[in-house]
Amino acid sequence: MTKGKMAVVVTVSSAMTVDTSRQLQSTTSDILQICPRFRLLVIGKTGVGKSSLIHQAFKIKEVHVSEHTRGKADIDKEFIAPENKRFVLHDSQGFEAGDIDCFKIVTDFIDRRRKMPKLQDKIHAVWLCLPIPHADGRLLESGVEEFLKIRQEILGKIPIIVVFTKHDVFVDKLELETGESGYDDAAFEELKTDTLNKLCIQPLKEVAGNDVLHTAVSTNEEYEGTIRGLIDLTTTNVEKFVASEAAITMMIAQRVDISLKLKASIAIGKKRYWRSLGSGMNFKGFTMLDCLSVIHKDIIEVWNFNDPRCHLTSDQFKDLMLKDLDNVDLQRPAEDLAFGLSVVLKIVDVLTSVDGSLLPIAVAIGGGVVLVRWAYDMYQQTKLTLQRIMTYIVDLTCVMQTLFLLAPIAGSISPRVIKIAVKAYEKAGKRNVHSEIRSYVTVTRSGGDDVLEEIVRLINDNSIKAKDVQDLRAQIKVPVDSKEDEGW
Numbered sequence: 001m002t003k004g005k006m007a008v009v010v011t012v013s014s015a016m017t018v019d020t021s022r023q024l025q026s027t028t029s030d031i032l033q034i035c036p037r038f039r040l041l042v043i044g045k046t047g048v049g050k051s052s053l054i055h056q057a058f059k060i061k062e063v064h065v066s067e068h069t070r071g072k073a074d075i076d077k078e079f080i081a082p083e084n085k086r087f088v089l090h091d092s093q094g095f096e097a098g099d100i101d102c103f104k105i106v107t108d109f110i111d112r113r114r115k116m117p118k119l120q121d122k123i124h125a126v127w128l129c130l131p132i133p134h135a136d137g138r139l140l141e142s143g144v145e146e147f148l149k150i151r152q153e154i155l156g157k158i159p160i161i162v163v164f165t166k167h168d169v170f171v172d173k174l175e176l177e178t179g180e181s182g183y184d185d186a187a188f189e190e191l192k193t194d195t196l197n198k199l200c201i202q203p204l205k206e207v208a209g210n211d212v213l214h215t216a217v218s219t220n221e222e223y224e225g226t227i228r229g230l231i232d233l234t235t236t237n238v239e240k241f242v243a244s245e246a247a248i249t250m251m252i253a254q255r256v257d258i259s260l261k262l263k264a265s266i267a268i269g270k271k272r273y274w275r276s277l278g279s280g281m282n283f284k285g286f287t288m289l290d291c292l293s294v295i296h297k298d299i300i301e302v303w304n305f306n307d308p309r310c311h312l313t314s315d316q317f318k319d320l321m322l323k324d325l326d327n328v329d330l331q332r333p334a335e336d337l338a339f340g341l342s343v344v345l346k347i348v349d350v351l352t353s354v355d356g357s358l359l360p361i362a363v364a365i366g367g368g369v370v371l372v373r374w375a376y377d378m379y380q381q382t383k384l385t386l387q388r389i390m391t392y393i394v395d396l397t398c399v400m401q402t403l404f405l406l407a408p409i410a411g412s413i414s415p416r417v418i419k420i421a422v423k424a425y426e427k428a429g430k431r432n433v434h435s436e437i438r439s440y441v442t443v444t445r446s447g448g449d450d451v452l453e454e455i456v457r458l459i460n461d462n463s464i465k466a467k468d469v470q471d472l473r474a475q476i477k478v479p480v481d482s483k484e485d486e487g488w
Contacts, residue, residue, distance in 0.1 A: 024286060024294040026270045027315045028252075035119050035245040037080070038087040038253045043106065044129030045094035049165040052219035053129065056227050059255035060084050060308075061407065073459040075109045083306045083412075084254035090123070091298065094130075095143025103143055107154050114156060124246045125234050126160040132170040132216065134199055139203045148208040149297045159237035161213045164200050167226055168218035191400040211213055213237065224470050228257045235260060257374070258404050260464040264302045265397060265455055273298065277389055277451045278444070280381040289375040292392050293318070299393070307413040315371065316415070316488040319397070320422055322372045325391050326384075330431035339429055340464035343402050344472045346424040349476040387441040394433050394458045398425050401464045405473055406480055428464055 044050050047128060060081035081088040092106050101155065128147075133139050140148070151160055151229045168341075183191060196216060215233055217226040231254045239247035240474060251264035269275075273282055273295055282289045300312045311317060324330065337345070379385065402421035403413070410417045440454055464472065 004259055010068065024273075024282070024290055025303070026294055026297045027268050028298045031245050031248055031268070032086075032252075032301070033089070035121065035124075035178050035249045035464075037085065038089060038246060038250040039113075039120070039122065039124050041075075041090045041092065041110070041123050041126045042129060043092045043094060043126065044163075044165075045388055048129045048131050049219060050091065050096070050129055053163070053165065053217065054089060054129075056219045056224070057231060057254055058084050058087055058257055058321065075105055080169070083308075084255065084304065086249060086304055093395075095141055095147060097206070103147065106147075107478050110154055110158070113396060114158070118463070119243055119246060122242075123158055124242050124250070126155065126158060126228075127163050127234075128160055129163045129165050130200075131166055132164050132196070134173075135199070137199075139200055140207060145207050148204075148212065151208070157241040159213060159234065159241055161215065161230065161233055161237075162204055162208075163230060164196070164214065164216040165217060167216040168220045170216075171218075173186065184363070193257050221470065224256065225429070225467065228466055231257050239436055252302055256305065256406075257463055257466050258401060258469055261303055261400070261404065262459060262463055265299055266459065267399075268298050268302060268342070268453070269295075269393070270292070270452065274393065274452050274455055275449065277386060281377060283379040284381075286379050287375070288379055288388070289371065290378055291379055291389065292375070295389070295393060296396060299396050299400065303404065305403060305407055305413050308410070309413075311413050311415055311418060317418055319371050320418070320488075321392065321396055324426070324430070324434075325372070325388055325395070327436045328431065330426060330434065335410070338399075338468075339398075339462045340405075340468050340472050341475075342428040344405065344475050346427040347402070347406065347420060347476055348478055349427065350420050350423045351476075351480065381445075382440050384442075387437055390441070390451065390458075393455055394462065395425070395430065397459050398429065398433070398462050403475070405464070406470065409476060410480040410482040412482060412484075414486065415488045416483045416486045417480065419488075420480070426481055433458060434461060 036471075042050050042054070060083055062081075073166075075090055075092045077090070078236070079091065080087075090109070092109075092433070093102060095103055107327065110123060110126075113121065116122055128144070130139060130144070147154070148162075153215075166296070170194060174192060178188070184424060194448070200216070212232060215226070215230050217223070217230050229249070235247050235250045238250055248267065249266050251260040254260060266274075276282065296318060305312065307313075374388075397422050399418075402425050403417065406417055406421055407413065436458060437454075444454075446451065
């Protein structure tokens, strides 16, 4: 990250402490104003698995890539999926041997984008997709070799990651070849590593050097961890070499790694509103609803669910989150389980215990929603206020994690899916969170960054691990019907 880019964030944050507009500005919105979409260039031949890769990483329905005459890909065309508008894709065919025109199209495109002054217009990362070859096959075409040799001249600091695709096919073939050879699990893992190194990594390093970024992926569900690895590698290097805003936008755009969603939420919270909660320096002169609404917006935007009707920003959902904010006399979990497993068990419990639909949870009067009365009070620096804000942050983050489990099963977000998530969290861990925060606030001196540290600790203690997500979803064997027409 350059000093100039860091200054942009600091200036925005500092301005908020003396905001004359009397509006609390969303930190996430500030970042997305600088970098509204993650801009990704994907290079690879037709059939290498680009469409499936994009679908898995960003959870979009259709990806139109490589649907053009060989070498004539419209690399300037921006593909933006309507169900995930936080990333933009540019597609290029692979470099055929002697195909000078295609090589020039790609390098000229990258050069034009590098010269654009705004971060949002620049290429943030490149995925160069190559299929894992057969034992006697060649990994790199001559055009790819040339591109990799001069990649720093072409790309500058833009991260390029060589993606070895169809890792599952490679593993299946290796299993078939070894047959009855008697490999145990450890020996087979070592064989996979050695074979991949021989077929892909060593040939790549011989051409591109030891510092080239690379990873092997499969888009099969059982290999979801490989997609998370690619996303994490991309995000880490974008943050290091491009800009923190682009890295956060990538965390927002991706829909496969729950740990990056949590990381982005915490990073954004630390920039402004979660910091100095004890002193209340950001919230003086505003209502509690103003304060909680801007925190709500920051968290919701990070999770980037497919929510075309904006249910997650509705007053009905806010009312549901506020309803039991002061309550510690909630249902105690029957078992002492990890948060993720406890949530899944309660999701199944909720789905199997309701008859047709969940009960309404928001009272509409005159077309609006009546929120708890204290939400309209002006912010005051008290222990109760601190307790409420801390509780809202952790509660909402836990509900978002629960929705992360449900969203791919249910499809788009609906009031019913939200109610299932809220009820499951209420049964799984809400009581413990509320009790811990009340106990903390009782003894805290309400100052310094120890409040921020306590929020982060509570989120980490009540977090779903990325490696567990797939197994947890598999345990939700009851159908999750979004019932779009079901109201609040």
